[in-house]
Amino acid sequence: MNASEQLAELGRDFHRRGWALGTSGNFSTVIERDPLRIAITASSLDKSRLSAEHILEIDGHGKVLPPTHGTPSAETLLHLAIVRTVGAGAVLHTHSVWSTILSDYYIGQGGFFIEGYEMLKGLEGVRTHDHREWLPIIENSQDMEALSAETHLMLEADSNIHGFLIRRHGLYTWGKDLSEAARHVEILEFLLESVGRRHMMEPQY
Numbered sequence: 001m002n003a004s005e006q007l008a009e010l011g012r013d014f015h016r017r018g019w020a021l022g023t024s025g026n027f028s029t030v031i032e033r034d035p036l037r038i039a040i041t042a043s044s045l046d047k048s049r050l051s052a053e054h055i056l057e058i059d060g061h062g063k064v065l066p067p068t069h070g071t072p073s074a075e076t077l078l079h080l081a082i083v084r085t086v087g088a089g090a091v092l093h094t095h096s097v098w099s100t101i102l103s104d105y106y107i108g109q110g111g112f113f114i115e116g117y118e119m120l121k122g123l124e125g126v127r128t129h130d131h132r133e134w135l136p137i138i139e140n141s142q143d144m145e146a147l148s149a150e151t152h153l154m155l156e157a158d159s160n161i162h163g164f165l166i167r168r169h170g171l172y173t174w175g176k177d178l179s180e181a182a183r184h185v186e187i188l189e190f191l192l193e194s195v196g197r198r199h200m201m202e203p204q205y
């Protein structure tokens with residue numbers, strides 16, 4: 001399977017699992033580093049019907065490269081900021097219910113720790129459940145230049161994180177390649193749901 005087919009299959013899977021309903025979410029993977037060439041989902045596509053022809057190739061400035069054509073995801077600049085700042089090989093963005101709720105609940109403290117869960121070991125470099133994972137939250141905006149600049153600064157300040165949330169919007173995570181990034185989505189979505197559901201059982205927790 002080539003990069004476009006892989007991204008399309010992953011998008012349909014994420015839709016089925018409730019992480020990218022409707023046209024939400026966007027996915028990218030690096031094809032070449034120098035010069036930078038990235039495969040990314042086109043804008044405003046229903047993820048339930050995503051196919052390889054909906055995946056565009058862009059350069060390091062977000063310009064669409066032939067033979068592909070169309071409008072890349074509105075959040076392309078964020079993908080580029082993450083690829084550049086942490087050297088990610090793939091960037092995945094989901095809009096799950098739990099990322100939406102928790103990103104609102106914890107906005108006042110700028111993020112929250114996830115700790116003590118066995119599933120944390122699914123995050124790259126984490127060897128034990130006895131780990132504190134900081135998940136930062138940034139305010140939502142439709143100004144993608146401002147949002148990508150903020151993302152760049154956040155990632156420069158803390159290179160240990162595996163993802164971040166945008167308030168009332170969703171999750172961004174990445175990996176050295178598409179399979180690692182997809183695993184991070186699974187792990188983080190599991191952890192977010194666990195934290196959220198646990199909270200509902202015992203509000204003081």
Ligand SMILES: [Zn+2]
Nearest residue numbers: 025075093170
């Ligand atoms: Zn989004």
